[in-house]
Structure formats: C-alpha cells, structure tokens
Amino acid sequence: MLALAAAVTAAGATACGDKRAATRADGTADSTAGAPVALATDTVKRQGSWSDSVTAESDYTAAYVNSQLVVIEEQMVFPDGMRSSRAYFYGDRSALTRIVDERTLTAASGNSSPTTVRARLDVYLTGDRVDSSGKTVDNVAKTAQPYEIENLRRHEREIFARVSTMNTAPRTDR
DSSP states (O other): OHHHHHHHHHHHHHHHOOOOOOBOTTSOBOSSTTOOOOOOOOEEEEEEEEEOSSSOEEEEEEEEETTEEEEEEEEEEOTTSOEEEEEEEEOGGGOEEEEEEEEEEEEOOTTSOOEEEEEEEEEEEETTEEEEEEEEETTEEEOOOHHHHHHHHHHHHHHHHHSOSBOOSOOSOO
C-alpha cells in the first residue's frame, strides 16, 4: 500500500502544482496572486483476483487518480507458499513507467538446508525501452537478467488486460 500512497501523493502534487506567492515590482508580496490552489482529486480503487490454477493466485488493486490509471498493486501466492508483491506504475495514456517486484523465495543448493531469500527487482521504462533496472538479493546488488525483466513485463500485460485503463465510476467528491 506504500506504493499506492506514493503514487496518489505524486499525482496530487502534479495536479496541484507548486504555487508560490508573487512579488510586485515594489518588492512587496501580492497577497492574492500565487496563493496555493487546491484542485480536487478523485482517487478510486478497484480490486480483483485471478488464478491460472497452476502457478499462482493473484489479488490486485488498481488505483485511479482523476479517472486515470496510476498504479496496479498485486499480491501473488505460489503453490509452494512463497509470495510476491508487485507494483506497476503508469504515466500518460496508461504507459508503463516502472515495475517493482519483491519476493520471498526458498532456495537450496547442494546438500545445504533450504533458506529463505528476499529479492527485489526495480525496472524503469519509457515506452518499450528499459531505461534502467536494479536487483538485490538479501540486500546484495545483483545483475537483473533480461529474461527476468521480460517475465515481469509479460505478467504486467496479463494484469493490465484485466484492468480498465480509465475509471468510469461516478465521482466520489460530490
């Protein structure tokens, strides 16, 4: 939910802009010009679930600010009980701009006992181009592999297909 709060705050800041007091030619502040202006923002959340019955069950929440999709947050549970939390951020015309994937995994190698591993992958995009990516495993920087990014993008397309890009529900700020 932290990603949702950040997206809504950022969208509200963009909508409201940074209004500063204007100064007249004589150097005194103009008490009416430049006063902060609050614009109404309409934030709506839509929830859904789906399962492919083989690899995961997913619950997601799509958040809209002023009817525009800004973020889809998803919680996935895999058959082995492991979990993934993802957030997909959108810009103008519902263009994907960022993906954040946080997972808790069970890993084992050789004769060692299985251990729990925490992984995080951040991907920044412009259109179809990946601008940058970062990956950590148990807080150690690793190289994000192209197939990992493509898997996240493929899954985003599956979730995106289930969510409307525009919220058409009646406004709630009346």
